Amino acid sequence: MAHFFSGHSRCLICERIIESTEDLRMFPAFLPRGHSPWSYSDGCFHLTCFDGWEWRATFLQLYSEAQRIDASIPKGLTLEENEAWHLRQTLEWHQKILHEDKLRSSSSR
Numbered sequence: 001m002a003h004f005f006s007g008h009s010r011c012l013i014c015e016r017i018i019e020s021t022e023d024l025r026m027f028p029a030f031l032p033r034g035h036s037p038w039s040y041s042d043g044c045f046h047l048t049c050f051d052g053w054e055w056r057a058t059f060l061q062l063y064s065e066a067q068r069i070d071a072s073i074p075k076g077l078t079l080e081e082n083e084a085w086h087l088r089q090t091l092e093w094h095q096k097i098l099h100e101d102k103l104r105s106s107s108s109r
């Protein structure tokens with residue numbers, strides 16, 4: 001998870017200091033390296049910056065897919081089975097979204 005230090009952490013969009021948690025939106029690392037908004041996936045944002053961000057809708061959609069994987073872990077697995085299942089699901093999802101991202105960025109050129 002991104003770390004937030006009041007009065008020290010910077011917004012990844014405007015690069016200004018975020019003064020308070022009331023104006024904060026933060027995300028864990030959830031995108032694979034190489035994906036277009038990858039460098040934003042482990043960061044903090046001002047709410048206002050995030051709400052006006054061009055990547056907002058895509059980013060939230062991807063984040064909800066990542067959370068859906070986390071929430072769909074089958075019950076009754078051992079810790080090792082659980083980790084292996086999660087890794088497999090996450091890698092498959094990463095391949096899928098990297099492929100879609102490549103299609104999107106090449107079609108917009």
Ligand SMILES: [Zn+2]
Binds near residue numbers: 049
């Ligand atoms: Zn900002």
